[in-house]
Every structure is written in C-alpha cells, then in structure tokens.
Amino acid sequence: MKTRRLDVRGTKCPVPIVRAKKEVDGMQAGDVLEVLATDPGSMSDFQGWAKMSKLAVLKEQRTEKDETGREVYVHVLERRG
Amino acid sequence: MGEAGPATPSIEVGDLLSRADAGEPLLLLDVRNDEEFDTWRFEGRRPIETVHIPYFDFIEDPRGCVDRLPRHREIVVLCAQGGSSAMVVDTLREAGLAARNVAGGMVAYGEYLQPVRVPVDAAEAVSWEIWQVNRRGKGCLSYVVRSGREAIVVDPSRDVQWYEDFARRLGARIVRVLDTHVHADHLSGGPALASLSGAPYFVKAGEGFELRQSVEPLADGQDLRLGGEAGVTVQVRIMATPGHTPGSCSYLVGRRHLLTGDTLFVTSVGRPDLGGHVVEWGRALFRTLRERLAQLPEDTVVLPAHFAGPDEIGADAVVAAPLAALRRVVPELQIADEEVFVAAMRAALKSPPAAYAEIIRANLGLVAIEPDKATEWELGKNQCAARAMPAVS
Numbered sequence: 001m002k003t004r005r006l007d008v009r010g011t012k013c014p015v016p017i018v019r020a021k022k023e024v025d026g027m028q029a030g031d032v033l034e035v036l037a038t039d040p041g042s043m044s045d046f047q048g049w050a051k052m053s054k055l056a057v058l059k060e061q062r063t064e065k066d067e068t069g070r071e072v073y074v075h076v077l078e079r080r081g
Numbered sequence: 082m083g084e085a086g087p088a089t090p091s092i093e094v095g096d097l098l099s100r101a102d103a104g105e106p107l108l109l110l111d112v113r114n115d116e117e118f119d120t121w122r123f124e125g126r127r128p129i130e131t132v133h134i135p136y137f138d139f140i141e142d143p144r145g146c147v148d149r150l151p152r153h154r155e156i157v158v159l160c161a162q163g164g165s166s167a168m169v170v171d172t173l174r175e176a177g178l179a180a181r182n183v184a185g186g187m188v189a190y191g192e193y194l195q196p197v198r199v200p201v202d203a204a205e206a207v208s209w210e211i212w213q214v215n216r217r218g219k220g221c222l223s224y225v226v227r228s229g230r231e232a233i234v235v236d237p238s239r240d241v242q243w244y245e246d247f248a249r250r251l252g253a254r255i256v257r258v259l260d261t262h263v264h265a266d267h268l269s270g271g272p273a274l275a276s277l278s279g280a281p282y283f284v285k286a287g288e289g290f291e292l293r294q295s296v297e298p299l300a301d302g303q304d305l306r307l308g309g310e311a312g313v314t315v316q317v318r319i320m321a322t323p324g325h326t327p328g329s330c331s332y333l334v335g336r337r338h339l340l341t342g343d344t345l346f347v348t349s350v351g352r353p354d355l356g357g358h359v360v361e362w363g364r365a366l367f368r369t370l371r372e373r374l375a376q377l378p379e380d381t382v383v384l385p386a387h388f389a390g391p392d393e394i395g396a397d398a399v400v401a402a403p404l405a406a407l408r409r410v411v412p413e414l415q416i417a418d419e420e421v422f423v424a425a426m427r428a429a430l431k432s433p434p435a436a437y438a439e440i441i442r443a444n445l446g447l448v449a450i451e452p453d454k455a456t457e458w459e460l461g462k463n464q465c466a467a468r469a470m471p472a473v474s
Contacts, residue, residue, distance in 0.1 A: 014165040017137050040457065041161055044114040049137035 003032040009072060016042050017049050020077065024056045029081040032059070036066075037073045046075040055080050089167045091182040092157060094193045098217060101125025102398075110150065110158045110180075112136035112169050113187070121461045123159055123183075123190055123218075126391045126398075136165035139172055147176045155179040162186045188456055190218035194243055196225070197398045199384065205335055208308065209315035212247070213384060213399055214238075220388045220463045221267055222400055226334050228308030228315040231256045235332060235340050236386050237270035239455060241277050244270070248278075257305065260284035260444075261342025261386055262329040263292075265355050265437040266463040268455055269444045286445060287327025289356075293446035301330075322373055324366025325351030325465070338382045339404075344369060346385045347393050347402040349466040350413040354430050355437060363426035367419050379405035387465045413467060429467045435460075 006023050008016040016037045023033050033056075035046070043061060050058035060076040101107055102125050109131045111118055118133050132150065139146045150156060156173060160166035163186040173180035183189070199211040209228035216222070216238055224235040225247060232253040237244050248255050255278035260271045263286050272294045275282035281297035299305075301321040308314035318333040325343040329351070332340040343351035350370065353362035381404040388400045395401065408414050416422045434440070436458035442448050443455075 012162055012164050013160070014136050014140065014168050017140055018168070021140055041114070041117065044116045045135075045137060048114045048135050049141065052138055052141045054141070 001030045001032070002028070003034065006033060006035045009036055009038045009066070009070070011037070012039055013041060013045060016075075017045055020046075020056070020075070021049075021053075024053075024077060024079055027079040029079055031079045033077045033079075035075040035077065037075065038070055040071070040073065042073050042075065046077075050077070089170050089182050090180075091163075091167075091170075091184040093184050094189045094218075095195065097123075097157060097183060098125060098193070098195065101127060101129050106130070108132065108151070108154050108156050110134065110156050110166075110169070112139065112158060112160045112166050117161060117187075121187065123187065124391050126394055136160060136169055139169050143172050143176075147173060147178065150178060152178060155181065157181050157183060159183040160186045162188050187218070187460070191216075191459060191461075192238075192240060193217055194223075194238065194240065196247060199338070199382075199399050199401065200397060201335075201338070208313045209335065210251075211334060211338060211384070212251075213401070214244075214247075215394075215398075215400070216267075218462070219267060219459070220390075222384070222386050222388065224340055224384065225251070226307065226315065226317065227251045227253045229310040229313040230254065231307050231309060233257045233259060233305070233307055233317060234274060235259045236261055236264070236342065237274045239268045239270045239273075239459070241270040241274040244274055245277055254278065255280050256307070258282045259330075259332060261331065261340065261344075262326045263290065263441060263444050264343075265441050265444075266387075266434045266465055267459050268440060268450060272446065284444075285321070285328035285330055287323065287329075289327070290445060291447065299330075320373065322369045324353050324362055324369045326356065327362065327365065329369075333377075337378065337380055338384060339377065340384050340386075342386045343465045345374065345383055345407065345411070345414075346387060346389070346466055347383065347400060347407065347411075348389060349411060351465055352429065352431075352467040353426055354467075355433055355441075359426055359430060360423055363423040364419060366426070367416075367422040370414060371417075374404070377404055379403065379408075383407055387463045389463075389466055426467060431464070434464050 056077045062074050064072045066072045104127045111133045158166040158169050167182045170180045170182045195215045196212045212225040214223045223237050226233045230253050232248040258275040283299050286292040299319045303319045305317040320331045322331045322344045353366045443450050
C-alpha cells in the first residue's frame, strides 16, 4: 500500500480533479492519494466527484495553512479494491 | 481529457443576458457542483431552460453525460470561473454537439455591469440624465447622474475604471462620488473611484463606526449643484435616512428621483439587523419611512441600490417604482405602529451575508482589499432586504 501526493496548489477547476483522476487510475487497490489544492470550491467538487467515481473513495478532507500562509484544502482519496 | 484549447468557442456574459432577456430559447448547461448551483443561479429577465450536470460527472463518465443532452441544439455551458465549462464544451464538440462556453463563468456574471437609462420627463431630460448601472449577477444597482459636462456616481461597484470610461462616453467628468451607506454585501468602489477621478468622496458611517476613508463631509439637507453651464444644472439633495445603517443617506435628484440606497426597495425595506442592533436600528428605519419619506410627493420615483430577483426589473429594464405604488404594495410600509414594525424586523432576522464582517471592515478602510479575496467575498447575490428572499426564483 502506497501513499502518493499530488500538489495542485494555485490551479483552478477542473485541473485538481482532472489530475486526481489520472493519478487514481494509475494506482493499486488500497493506495492512498493526498491532494493539495488552494481552490475553496475543491471541497464540494471532491465530495461530488467521489460520489460518482467508480475507483476513488474520499477518506478525509481538511484545511491547513502552507508556509506562505495560504489556505490549503487537503483531500485524502483511496483507490477502491 | 485535457484542458480547454484556445479554439473553444465562447459567449460573453453581456451577450448571453441580452439573448436571455429577449426570450431566445437558450439551453444552459450549468456544470458547477450541487452546492454552488443551489445557492446562486444565472438569471435572465425571462426563465432560461437549464440543465445541471457537474463537470466532474463529465470527467468520470463523458459518454453518459453527453447522452443526456439534445444533439441538435446549441448548448451554452457555464461554471464558476469558465475553466471547467470550457473543458465540457470541448467534450461536447468532440462528440459532435454544438456548444459554447460562458467566458469567465459566474465570476464574470457577478461583475458584469449593464447601464440602463432611467426615463425622465422631456423637461428634465433637457438638463440632466440618470443611468442605472445594473450589476445583474449580484442584484446591485449604482447610478451615474450627468448634467452638462459633470457627473456624480452613487454606490459604484469595484470595477471603477468602468465608471470612469462610462462618464467619458457621456462627455462628462466625475466631480463627486457618493455612497448611500457602508455596504455589507459588496465592496465599495467609492474611495478608489474618487482617487482615480480626483473627485471628493462621501459616505456617512454613523455613530459607533470607525471610518478611515478620506471623506468630504456633507450635511443633511445640503444641496449639491451639478452641471454649471447656463440653464443646465440639477440639484442633488442629501437626506439622512438612518435605519438600514445609522449613517444611511438617500439622494434626491431634481424634484422627484430618489436614490434610496438600502432604505427602501421596490418590494421591501432594507434589513436593520446587520449591526447587531435590530431594535434600535429598526426604530430608526421606522421613523425614516414614516416621517422622512412620508413627506415626499406621491410621484417620487424610488431608485434603490438592490433588487432581489429579475421580476423586479421593469419592462423598460429599469428597477424603479413610484412612491405612491410602494405605499400600497410594500408590506413594511403598511405598518403604522413602531412596536409592530420592530417586531416584524425581529421576526425577519436571518443569517448575514457570507463575508459581511470582512466587507464592512474593508469598506470602512480598516483593511486593505486583496483582489483574490475580493472575488471570493463577493460571490453570490445580495441579501439586503428585510424579508426572506429565495436564493433562486
């Protein structure tokens, strides 16, 4: 089981989800992907996409501040078995 | 699926609104998430046929989504900022459907300004004109009053260059910038427009507020003269109309056009609860409506700072109403007893606009406005009326 990290800070929709889907498609069952985004709309977007997705499960969402003081939205996804 | 290419066909917000207002049979595909779609919609003056499929559904299952759409109609695609909708337009076009992207999405819709000329009598039109600048997406109304080569701007939005250019197109320069009050729902362009045009700025914050904007004070009852050329002038009278905020002012242009700010709208009154003093401010609003505005003649034309929905826009595209009509139809104006009025204001209490505390602080000049934050704070429609307004009509 591996954990990957995807940094899409500074990008706007649809980029965070387009790139997250690409990552998840290439992962093994049980692998985890942590997505770092700065778009506040990504919170609802990841919830909505995970409901639709056949492969990604949304395990957790949290808000952090990065070293420059920016709000960062962290989305933790797991590849379905 | 990649990002949108430069060849993605698009439509500007202004063109889309003109087509929607004219009743063209449009098909709008809104690709935002459920939460964004439920809280704020793209509205024309006539209903727009709208389909809602989030863009991430297209990422997950493009074929299934395309199959839900008609093949022989042009589809206009809308999202929050124009990026996701451009991607969906490309997907639709690859599948052989006709589609266009709304450039800039809801952010552009929220910032778009539409100038509409307010009808006045032929005798009045000789000397002056009033333009109502309709910020359609937010339901905010600002005004440009011109007489001769001089213009006054009231309640300008953040895009101050727009007003400067508009005044120039009218052949006038901006000689004064006024706000009716310290706004809580949108960022005032007042101070920035004043410094851009070199004109004095006025807003009254009222007791208990620290105002750090540079202001040229004006007194209740004071008359400003605009124009100056022989015979071509109009008088603008300052009227203190406290209630929505303690410093709220209305501006009477000529004899009968009253810019009421958030004191009186065409279907309701301004909510007096945004300062945490609903009883005190509610009493002030009652007295303003019953005493101050009651003295004005029946043919006074009320030009407010907001509207709640496109049904308030008249056939002439203006949001306005004669005071006589409002005395008959606005429920809050029917209440003759102060205690009953205050109780009604308390009963109408609702949650404040999302970022109102930050917006008030910025408008008072206590914090600088960061452009990114400004867009985020201003998302969504105004919620300034006292009655509960549906988020969508």
